[in-house]
Structures are given as structure tokens and as C-alpha cells.
Amino acid sequence: MLALTILGNNSAIPAHGRNPTAQVLQTNDENYLIDCGEGTQNQLTKYKIKRSKINKIFISHLHGDHYFGLIGLLTSMGLLGRTNDLHVYAPALLQPIIQLHLDAANTTLPYQLYFHILEKEGEIANDKKITVSAFKVYHRIDCFGFLFKEKKNPRSINPEKVKMYEIPEAFYSELQKGSDYITKKGTIVANEAVTEPATAARMYAYCADTIYDESIAEKIKGADLVYHETTYLKDLEERAAARFHCTTIQAGNIAKLAGAKKLLIGHFSSKYEVLDEFLVETKEVFENTELAHEGACFKI
Amino acid sequence: MLALTILGNNSAIPAHGRNPTAQVLQTNDENYLIDCGEGTQNQLTKYKIKRSKINKIFISHLHGDHYFGLIGLLTSMGLLGRTNDLHVYAPALLQPIIQLHLDAANTTLPYQLYFHILEKEGEIANDKKITVSAFKVYHRIDCFGFLFKEKKNPRSINPEKVKMYEIPEAFYSELQKGSDYITKKGTIVANEAVTEPATAARMYAYCADTIYDESIAEKIKGADLVYHETTYLKDLEERAAARFHCTTIQAGNIAKLAGAKKLLIGHFSSKYEVLDEFLVETKEVFENTELAHEGACFKI
Numbered sequence: 001m002l003a004l005t006i007l008g009n010n011s012a013i014p015a016h017g018r019n020p021t022a023q024v025l026q027t028n029d030e031n032y033l034i035d036c037g038e039g040t041q042n043q044l045t046k047y048k049i050k051r052s053k054i055n056k057i058f059i060s061h062l063h064g065d066h067y068f069g070l071i072g073l074l075t076s077m078g079l080l081g082r083t084n085d086l087h088v089y090a091p092a093l094l095q096p097i098i099q100l101h102l103d104a105a106n107t108t109l110p111y112q113l114y115f116h117i118l119e120k121e122g123e124i125a126n127d128k129k130i131t132v133s134a135f136k137v138y139h140r141i142d143c144f145g146f147l148f149k150e151k152k153n154p155r156s157i158n159p160e161k162v163k164m165y166e167i168p169e170a171f172y173s174e175l176q177k178g179s180d181y182i183t184k185k186g187t188i189v190a191n192e193a194v195t196e197p198a199t200a201a202r203m204y205a206y207c208a209d210t211i212y213d214e215s216i217a218e219k220i221k222g223a224d225l226v227y228h229e230t231t232y233l234k235d236l237e238e239r240a241a242a243r244f245h246c247t248t249i250q251a252g253n254i255a256k257l258a259g260a261k262k263l264l265i266g267h268f269s270s271k272y273e274v275l276d277e278f279l280v281e282t283k284e285v286f287e288n289t290e291l292a293h294e295g296a297c298f299k300i
Numbered sequence: 301m302l303a304l305t306i307l308g309n310n311s312a313i314p315a316h317g318r319n320p321t322a323q324v325l326q327t328n329d330e331n332y333l334i335d336c337g338e339g340t341q342n343q344l345t346k347y348k349i350k351r352s353k354i355n356k357i358f359i360s361h362l363h364g365d366h367y368f369g370l371i372g373l374l375t376s377m378g379l380l381g382r383t384n385d386l387h388v389y390a391p392a393l394l395q396p397i398i399q400l401h402l403d404a405a406n407t408t409l410p411y412q413l414y415f416h417i418l419e420k421e422g423e424i425a426n427d428k429k430i431t432v433s434a435f436k437v438y439h440r441i442d443c444f445g446f447l448f449k450e451k452k453n454p455r456s457i458n459p460e461k462v463k464m465y466e467i468p469e470a471f472y473s474e475l476q477k478g479s480d481y482i483t484k485k486g487t488i489v490a491n492e493a494v495t496e497p498a499t500a501a502r503m504y505a506y507c508a509d510t511i512y513d514e515s516i517a518e519k520i521k522g523a524d525l526v527y528h529e530t531t532y533l534k535d536l537e538e539r540a541a542a543r544f545h546c547t548t549i550q551a552g553n554i555a556k557l558a559g560a561k562k563l564l565i566g567h568f569s570s571k572y573e574v575l576d577e578f579l580v581e582t583k584e585v586f587e588n589t590e591l592a593h594e595g596a597c598f599k600i
Binding site: 012013039041045063064068069071076079080091100101 | 312338339341345363364369371375376380393396403404405406440441
């Protein structure tokens with residue numbers, strides 16, 4: 001399973017019942033939390049996302065609509081008795097902010113909190129099935145996007161064929177990696193004869209808040225799902241640029257240049273009560289687009 | 301008008317759809333915000349409380365369930381173009397926390413934020429119609445309650461009587477203060493002959509988070525409305541004490557000792573999904589008790 005659930009999609013000020021930015025990328029093993037606007041802990045409850053499976057939290061930048069919910073979530077995890085390590089990846093200044101909040105409450109978290117400072121591009125996490133890289137995007141303050149890549153999937157074993165060639169179970173993991181099998185008599189059983197090719201490793205690219213920048217497309221090339229902000233409709237391109245944000249058309253362009261399979265748009269300005277036009281405009285450039293509606297879950 | 305609206309009533313962790321602590325005391329001129337748990341800005345929107353009339357915010361102590369919504373509210377006020385001064389009354393450590401959040405976002409608020417450090421008991425604000433005093437309560441960290449006192453109301457003029465005695469309008473404000481009128485001929489018109497007594501000045505006491513402490517009753521003597529925490533039911537008195545909190549019976553006792561007209565109970569532990577028993581138990585001690593239900597408005 002690889003699926004993305006939207007917990008919030010609004011920019012700056014919560015409005016029209018829309019919450020600030022937060023998303024969860026779910027695998028069978030882990031819930032990766034991406035940004036954490038105010039109210040995220042309530043949204044996790046509402047959409048039944050297990051906190052115990054959140055071990056890594058990625059904060060793109062330190063504008064409040066992307067992280068004001070973090071300190072509440074961290075302390076609630078403590079109050080609920082969490083003992084597992086938690087890793088936070090964020091710009092450096094978040095660390096003293098968290099510490100000051102804890103000091104003010106005279107609180108020590110009952111779990112180990114590891115803080116990883118985001119300062120340059122590259123791999124930041126390497127799990128059993130997923131690697132996470134950070135890439136720079138261009139916003140009013142330091143801001144990072146995140147690329148989640150599934151590791152190359154193992155080849156799948158054909159149960160009838162392995163039986164036929166009498167290959168011992170102990171060798172199955174080698175088969176999954178692509179090795180041939182050599183029988184006791186020295187005969188080579190080609191891997192392709194007993195396994196099926198791996199399904200393609202999937203990629204999710206979260207492009208955070210950014211001005212229009214085509215170099216981002218290179219960094220997320222071939223992603224199955226791209227989330228790109230569309231704070232404004234296309235008629236406000238100048239305002240978007242002045243505020244280091246993007247329009248519908250610009251988000252569509254990035255997805256097209258990146259050769260993405262699907263585009264998800266969000267971070268809508270509070271000035272828009274209805275979002276339909278965002279979809280219409282973006283589809284002019286990139287047909288397979290969806291709105292990052294709160295609560296929506298996108299299988300990747 | 302003097303009325304209290306409840307925006308949140310839960311302790312520690314948001315649960316069962318209950319938000320952390322926040323209240324607004326409303327007069328015709330001002331909305332006084334008392335504590336500001338995560339999500340308060342959304343609650344203000346939901347209950348149609350005008351932010352433009354919030355000029356003073358009182359934070360009792362620096363446990364997250366009482367202030368994690370403040371930084372979001374402060375920045376949203378800025379994004380919405382506020383220019384009026386705002387006053388925050390809180391323990392000292394909140395000031396560097398706010399500053400660090402603003403620094404991280406490279407943001408300057410477009411309005412003047414005055415920070416008033418709570419450190420001792422006494423009057424902290426003096427408005428046209430209301431004075432606010434802070435008083436110490438006893439919690440795990442420094443914690444203050446707030447007493448809102450209406451100023452002594454003016455006597456009301458009896459329009460028929462002042463006409464009858466031919467008292468000039470210019471003297472009305474003196475009459476309201478209680479002065480007698482002396483006619484040109486030197487006759488004394490007693491104040492009581494032409495005015496009615498003032499309505500009693502009302503008092504609201506917010507007792508924040510506290511262990512059971514009867515000395516609080518002295519500090520809030522005669523309050524029309526007392527808010528007192530009841531984190532636990534009466535069977536958990538020991539746990540309440542260990543965590544510097546109170547039970548239903550204890551809250552009722554404080555209201556009784558204070559000679560309060562009405563008691564409002566809140567700050568319920570997340571372990572309780574249903575709250576009915578809180579009301580039943582507290583009424584054993586103090587009959588005129590109500591639950592601080594979210595969205596409820598209490599006229600004082």
C-alpha cells in the first residue's frame with residue numbers, strides 16, 4: 001500500500017472550513033506526516049490515522065500554516081504514553097522553538113525526539129521500503145520539498161515454477177533479488193523462469209510552497225503523484241510571484257515537465273470560497289489533476 | 301451586556317470532539333479572550349466572535365492546552381490586516397516563544413503587540429467599564445486566575461422627577477455619581493429623590509487550572525459567575541491532587557465558600573466521554589452549577 005491522505009489544504013489563514021497544510025503518506029509499515037498546520041492532531045483523529053505509526057515528521061518550512069500544529073501533536077503523543085522514537089526533519093530554528101515550549105511547561109517528553117536539520121538537498125531518511133529526499137524550492141524563507149521513493153520492489157515468485165524446479169524455500173529471498181538457482185547437479189535455473197518482474201517502484205513528490213521554478217521538475221522527474229501548490233488562479237500570476245507562490249497553470253506546467261502521472265493541487269488562498277475553477281484551469285495544462293480535498297485519499 | 305462564551309473545555313489532549321481551553325468574556329465594547337488552546341482561531345470563527353473586538357488576551361499558564369492556539373491567532377490577525385494594538389497578559393516565557401515563532405517566519409506583525417508579564421497578584425488592566433485582576437492559583441507550573449470586575453455602575457436618572465425639579469441636563473452626570481442638586485433658591489433636592497440605585501457591578505472569576513485551595517475563595521468573594529476546573533470526578537481526588545487539579549466536589553466547595561451566584565465547571569479529563577456525572581456530583585455541593593459546554597453562552 002502507498003496512499004496519501006489530505007488533512008488540510010488551505011494557505012495562511014484557516015477559512016471556509018479548510019484547515020492549513022498537512023498530509024500523511026501511508027505504507028503498510030509507516031505513516032509519514034508531511035507538514036503539520038494547526039489542528040493536525042484533530043485531523044489525525046478525524047481521519048483515523050494511527051499516531052503510533054507516525055515515526056517521521058517532515059516540515060517543509062517555518063510559516064505557521066505548515067507547522068503550528070506540531071508542538072500540540074508532540075506533547076499529546078507524550079501524554080498518550082508514546083515511548084517509540086520520533087524523528088522530525090525541519091529547518092534549524094524549529095528545534096529551539098520546540099525546546100522553549102517544553103521548557104515553559106516544565107515537560108520532558110517520554111520518548112526520544114530526534115531533530116534532523118534540513119539545510120541541503122539529498123537523502124534524509126532510508127527505511128525498509130521507502131527513501132525520503134529533500135529538495136530545495138523557492139519561497140520567502142528557506143523551504144524544502146520532499147520526494148518519497150519506494151525501494152526497488154522484489155521480484156515475485158511463481159509458486160508452481162519453484163515447486164517444479166524443486167528450489168528450497170531458503171533460496172526464495174535470493175530469487176526475489178534476481179539471482180539464478182543452481183541445482184545440486186549444477187544445472188542453472190534462470191531467475192526469469194521462476195519469478196515475475198517487480199512492480200515499478202513508486203514515487204511521491206511534495207513540492208511545498210514555492211514560486212514557479214521549472215528546475216523543480218527535474219528534481220521530481222517521473223513521480224507517480226506530484227503535489228504542487230496553487231495558491232492562486234491564473235489571473236493572479238503577478239501576485240503569486242510577489243508572494244513566492246504559484247497559479248494553476250504553473251502547477252500544471254511543473255507536472256507536465258516532470259512527466260508526472262498525476263497532479264494534486266492545494267494550498268488554496270483563503271480568498272477563494274469555491275475551488276472548482278482551480279481544477280478547470282489546471283486541467284487546461286495537465287489533464288490528470290485532482291484537488292487536494294480534505295479527507296481525500298489518493299492511492300499511488 | 302456581560303456574557304461568557306465557551307470555546308473549549310477539555311484538558312490536555314483534545315478528545316471526544318472537545319477542544320482545549322478558551323473562553324471569551326464579551327461586553328458591548330470588548331471581547332476579552334481567556335486562554336487560547338489549539339484551534340481557538342477556528343472556534344472564534346465558528347461562534348462568530350469578532351476578532352477586531354479582542355484587544356486583550358489573558359493566558360493563565362504555559363501548558364499547551366491553554367495557549368498553543370495563540371501564535372496562530374496572532375499571525376492570522378496580522379494576515380487579516382489588524383492595525384489596532386493588542387495586549388497579551390501571560391507568564392514571562394511566552395514572550396520569547398512568540399518572538400522565536402515570528403523570527404522563524406521572518407514576519408513582523410502589522411500591529412503593536414504589548415506583552416505584559418504576569419508575576420504577581422493585582423490589577424493588570426483597567427478599561428472603561430471593566431477592571432481585570434490576576435490572582436495566583438496553585439498548579440504544577442506558575443498559574444494565574446483572572447477576576448473581571450465591572451466598574452461601579454452609575455445611578456439611573458428618573459426622567460419625570462428631574463423634569464419636575466427642573467434640574468438642568470448639564471448636571472445629570474453629577475446626579476449619576478450620587479450628588480444632590482441645589483436649586484437657584486438654595487433648596488436641596490436629594491439625589492435619591494431623582495435617581496434610582498445603580499445595578500450591582502458584576503464579577504466573573506476564572507480560576508484556571510489549580511489544585512484544591514480554599515484561599516482562592518477569598519480572592520473571588522462574591523463573584524456572580526465562577527469558572528472552576530473539574531478535571532476529575534470525585535472518586536479520583538488523589539489523582540487530582542497529584543496532578544494539581546480538582547474534582548467536582550472541590551469545585552463546588554470553592555464556589556460555596558466564595559458565595560458565588562453561579563458555578564461553571566470545565567477542563568474535563570479526556571478519560572471521560574460523557575460529562576453528565578460532573579454536573580450531578582458538583583450539584584451535591586453547589587446547586588447552581590452548569591457545564592462549560594462548547595459554544596454555550598452565559599449571561600452574567
